[in-house]
Amino acid sequence: MPRFLKKRSHKAGLPPGTIVPSESAGTRDDVKVFVMDYNEAQFQERETEKVEECFPYKDSDTVTWINVDGIHDVDVLQKLGTHFGMHPLSLEDVASTGQRPKLEDFESYLLIILNMIDYDSVKGEITSEQISIVVTNGSVISFQERRGDVFEGIRERIRTAKGRIRKMGSDYLAYALLDSIVDNYFVVLEKLGEKIEAMEDKVVSDPSPKVLQEIHHLKGETLFLRKSVWPLRELTSNLERTESSLIKESTSAYLRDLYGHTIQVMETIDTFREIIGGMRDTYLSSISNRMNEVMKVLTIIATIFIPITFVAGIYGMNFSSEASPWNMPELGWRYGYVGALAVMAAIAIGMLVYFRKKQWL
Amino acid sequence: MPRFLKKRSHKAGLPPGTIVPSESAGTRDDVKVFVMDYNEAQFQERETEKVEECFPYKDSDTVTWINVDGIHDVDVLQKLGTHFGMHPLSLEDVASTGQRPKLEDFESYLLIILNMIDYDSVKGEITSEQISIVVTNGSVISFQERRGDVFEGIRERIRTAKGRIRKMGSDYLAYALLDSIVDNYFVVLEKLGEKIEAMEDKVVSDPSPKVLQEIHHLKGETLFLRKSVWPLRELTSNLERTESSLIKESTSAYLRDLYGHTIQVMETIDTFREIIGGMRDTYLSSISNRMNEVMKVLTIIATIFIPITFVAGIYGMNFSSEASPWNMPELGWRYGYVGALAVMAAIAIGMLVYFRKKQWL
Amino acid sequence: MPRFLKKRSHKAGLPPGTIVPSESAGTRDDVKVFVMDYNEAQFQERETEKVEECFPYKDSDTVTWINVDGIHDVDVLQKLGTHFGMHPLSLEDVASTGQRPKLEDFESYLLIILNMIDYDSVKGEITSEQISIVVTNGSVISFQERRGDVFEGIRERIRTAKGRIRKMGSDYLAYALLDSIVDNYFVVLEKLGEKIEAMEDKVVSDPSPKVLQEIHHLKGETLFLRKSVWPLRELTSNLERTESSLIKESTSAYLRDLYGHTIQVMETIDTFREIIGGMRDTYLSSISNRMNEVMKVLTIIATIFIPITFVAGIYGMNFSSEASPWNMPELGWRYGYVGALAVMAAIAIGMLVYFRKKQWL
């Protein structure tokens, strides 16, 4: 579970507000900056060469969405931060991964940091990427660790003017981004749910140590998710109740809805935890049942043979019947051998009857 | 436990407020719309062909109850929503199942979403249906996933003007609907309670692995109920303390009563959980007791025979008494054989006495 | 534990406020109504034939205590309720058993519902009876499920004008009733405590399955008590902090004291739960210790004899010493037999020494 131990960008000893890009912050390809600028009437979209190209949009009446893929270019962050009036601590937070999801209100802008998760079906693991959203009056800047996100639907809605997104402001755009991210939690939860269901059968039908390891893996994934979502709940709750003037009245119903979804994600995760905990118990009692069954049948077999082997031992003794007629006269009887066999059979059957009566068989 | 993993209507990527009827939202028969319209003096009841037929009732002085069975016809929802001034997000919530119970106050109306549960005695499972109640000034609209509900008593009381329902407004009607639903939780809890009581005897008398599976099933049902009721408690608490002008002063005592009932449901479920947890412990220690008993008796039998089989083995040795008088002289003794048997009996009896003294028998 | 599953008076489908007497609500003998009327100077006590006889007391300056034994006569409840101006929901609550303890403030009166518990030393079970107390200005009406209560001391104090009860109002009387009930919880807790102490010795000295059942029984009793007391704590806390004009300033110190006692009951119950949980652990480890001891001693015995039985087996083989001098020459040795016995003894003693060294003996 090395993911829990993810290194924070090391900053001990550095002055606060120093931008230290995370070592794991994306590959070394260039940082990409995409701009979408729109209002109800018009729409424009471009990938900029230089980050300065997107500065003019700041003061337009339109809503501007600047999306930055890659947070390891200190220069880009610095320029953007300066132009949009961001606090040095905000830039430091954006640049360093492994942050706790949070909402901070800097009056002129809101900083939202959270994790965008996805399910890597090849590794069978949940992957997580830190995303920072800066909401100003008229602009939204989103910083992603690397390319690839869950916002394609939003881009399409902006392009095609579908839904009400083109009629709303930057706060609605920020909500739409958050909503996409939370919706994707449901997608991941469904995948996890399918794995859990599949595991539930295995636990009863084939309780091997490998199954226990898979249960532990599932538990780890759930723990990981929970750690991500727990502060997210706080974040959305704060966002709903924020008194920032950046969030308009008309958006609050949507934010309340978002909060409800986050609660639902949380509750589903807790249900998963309970189910996985139950599976572990089922596994252990399956294992223990099997072992008990093995021990019981085997011990019964052993116990039947021990007394009759003793009888055979008796008549294997070499007491001399010549020395005394008291010595092992059975050996000379006509039906001695048959009788001995009969006695053995009687003992064995008696044992079996006794075990059956005690319901051990 | 696939019910926990119930698919939400998939909406990732769609704009918020889009009505996406749940795939599992009822069979494909027509959506039915029933209208009851009443005040203290008069009463009218009809099933409408077209949803538009119930629009005129909106502005009458009477209380109007519109009940919609089936939420998969987007057209019906859209028309009703538009006519009664509902927010797009509300319609989306009504249409998509798997919602978390909630109360939302949209000033001109209250939206209440909760689960109506029932006990399917054939499958031995608790079934759940999402029901959405919209309370406006003078009207109540209830949306059910499918036909069949727990409101027949209310309809009868409206028809026969029994109780005070005909004298009260739409808020009392909404309360009556909620009260019926919560009352049905008690009915389901009683059924569950009977199953738990029956199981309690089985656990002691016949602790088979099947019993453990049934305990797990009961635990799952309780978990499922708890997940439904937990937000219901919040809902009724909010309803009791709401400052909405739609809820009149005279109804608040009833709502406080409703809240009390929800708490009682919650506490009964928690008691069930404790009892079921205790049964699991009892089961495990019954199993372990039985196994211990088996092992103990069998081991004792084995242990008695091992030493005496050894004695028999001694006298089965072939040392030649001809070679030396030191070799196995017992074999030639007059009472050698009888003596050997006596020694064996003495060992066996000594063992039994020892075990008895140690209270292992 | 059927008591947990106590049936609520079935009301699903009936209009709220309908009085449905509980089926188990006392035997069918007549409902008894006792009246005590007093102030500092005078005192009167009577058993009424008809409930109407106690109506005149309502408007007197004296404090009136009307005690109703039996809540299954709807007529009596209805008349009292109407005369004292009770809300229909209050009457429904009084009549139906299985209610959650609660305090409701209806401005003109307070309704207090709680459980009066007692210890049935014959069945060894805690019994519970619902008691409803209505406090108005100048009157207290108490409804009991059946005859027999813990109020005899209060009646005696009223009759003999002992203490300050005759000088105080109806709120103090209500406090006195509650105080008697909570005091009786201590009596029951002491009985339960004695049983727990007795059990603690048994668990160590004689850990039989019957003991485990008794532990489970005690656990059930504690769970039952806890379920009763938990809402009682809330009730007394609310009563202490109530702003109702029915509770005078002078009574508040007493109510604070009452609240303290309820907390103490709660904490004692929680301590009992911890002790009982510990006893279960002690039981399980006693059982496991005994089993381990059995297995250990028996296995050691078996293990000593297995190698020496093997030696005996060796010399029971029939290799022909005639065919070859290499075949079992020991059989012809002068001290062969004695030597073989000596070898066996050496092995056995060696084993014992080894076990002793390993501290397995």
Add this chain to the structure above:
Amino acid sequence: MPRFLKKRSHKAGLPPGTIVPSESAGTRDDVKVFVMDYNEAQFQERETEKVEECFPYKDSDTVTWINVDGIHDVDVLQKLGTHFGMHPLSLEDVASTGQRPKLEDFESYLLIILNMIDYDSVKGEITSEQISIVVTNGSVISFQERRGDVFEGIRERIRTAKGRIRKMGSDYLAYALLDSIVDNYFVVLEKLGEKIEAMEDKVVSDPSPKVLQEIHHLKGETLFLRKSVWPLRELTSNLERTESSLIKESTSAYLRDLYGHTIQVMETIDTFREIIGGMRDTYLSSISNRMNEVMKVLTIIATIFIPITFVAGIYGMNFSSEASPWNMPELGWRYGYVGALAVMAAIAIGMLVYFRKKQWL
């Protein structure tokens, strides 16, 4: 653990405010009343014959500390209570032991009830004594169950005018008493801590059932302490935040400090609980490890001998080689016996190699 079940002074049925001295409230020797009276300039100390002797001090300008050893003389309590204007419920609380620690504000005085604990190194048990402190303007009255306390240091400081106690008022004196009591909790915790440390080694080196009993004893002591300290935390927190005019501004920093110490006591107890819980786990897994080791070695020995005993059994059979050359020709071979022994040795060694390879040895 009979201490948990300590009898409250039985009062069920008696009017509230009746002083019922606890049966266990000290021996029957006379109740002692000591008075210390001081201000910055002067100091006086005496043991009174009659309780009335300390009444004059009440109205002096000096601070008066009246310490009452023994609470079983109703007369003394009554007189003191009347003279200092105490509420009857306060006197009842002072007289009856087994009270829950609490702070009550009666405007003209504060009543503080708490437990003074000590460690009885003979019995190895924590002892507890109820102490009630009444703080009025200018006086402190402390009631102890019996002689012997932790206040000697305070008396010395008053006598020698060391520290600031002689310069401060009655509230500081009350604080000093509470501080002494809480400080003694640390002393007891250190003794308990030493026992826990000693036990930690024993659990690994010598896990006998006696050790388990000692662990249970320690757990009981910790539970007992926790039950005492939990309400103490509440008490000191309330005292710190009290708005009573009896507590001066200058004392509040001291009370905050006191509260901090109580929290620290609480946290240390919780840490002890965790450590003791961990020791129990260590004990159980030590026991289980030992048992497993026993079983493993013994079973291995048995398993090696079982196959080779079988081989010996084969050659102990009496098939007649005269009847047929096919019958047991090995018996007549030159190296038959040696060969048989070699086969047995080979089997035994093979087994050992297999076990070693499987890491069972």
Add this chain to the structure above:
Amino acid sequence: MPRFLKKRSHKAGLPPGTIVPSESAGTRDDVKVFVMDYNEAQFQERETEKVEECFPYKDSDTVTWINVDGIHDVDVLQKLGTHFGMHPLSLEDVASTGQRPKLEDFESYLLIILNMIDYDSVKGEITSEQISIVVTNGSVISFQERRGDVFEGIRERIRTAKGRIRKMGSDYLAYALLDSIVDNYFVVLEKLGEKIEAMEDKVVSDPSPKVLQEIHHLKGETLFLRKSVWPLRELTSNLERTESSLIKESTSAYLRDLYGHTIQVMETIDTFREIIGGMRDTYLSSISNRMNEVMKVLTIIATIFIPITFVAGIYGMNFSSEASPWNMPELGWRYGYVGALAVMAAIAIGMLVYFRKKQWL
């Protein structure tokens, strides 16, 4: 785990406010006092011979940081305390180790007490040192138990005027100290995380009792950390929300950030606890699996040989075929011996087939 039981400086019986240096409070070398004095323009740094040398800095306009290494010289503490107007209780807190982390607001100064932790890689243990920070208007005094700290980076930033520290006031300096300490928690957590990861593999590959001990050790370290950090969370939360005029508006964003980091430390520790708890479970089920495997294979071997040894026993009996043709005729058959061996082989193979079918092999 003796660190949990760390002795508080013993003060029972002493007047509050007495400075009692902890016995373990550093070695007996001289207490060192370092002063740094700076503003944006100038900077001065010196180690003082006498504590009085740093008094003049108090009233300068510059920010003064007085760092005291060693808290066992009562004289130094007294002088500093008097000069900077500290309350006697504050000095007592600074001098006595084993304090609970806390923030106290004395209007003219803030007292912050917390633990600076470090990882001693030689002992493999987390070490802890109490550090007290006094923040006045224009000065920060830090008291450490001994030399060596995590503040070197801050000193360097002050010297080189790097970052904004030289431009800010004493509140920012205090923040910087706290930030360094909290940052070092992350460093220690990473070391702990590495040990946990290493342990996770060991638990599966080599579950020896030593591993269990190491798990317990890790659990103890985590418990220790948690006990340190829990009150730290409260401290930083209070600091963030403090209304003290000593904390300027401009520093509050930094304090919010600090609080966020503390929460993150807390959550990482809780995750570690869950992982360690899971490792313990994995260890126990690994052990149990191994034992089950041993028992199973060995029991199977035993069980196969028991019946065939019985067969060998049968033909070792000495019934006389001369006395009767019914006696053991098999002994004289041509293929008697071969047949007997065949029967034994058949039994053994049958057993193996049965076990394989039951999936016990």
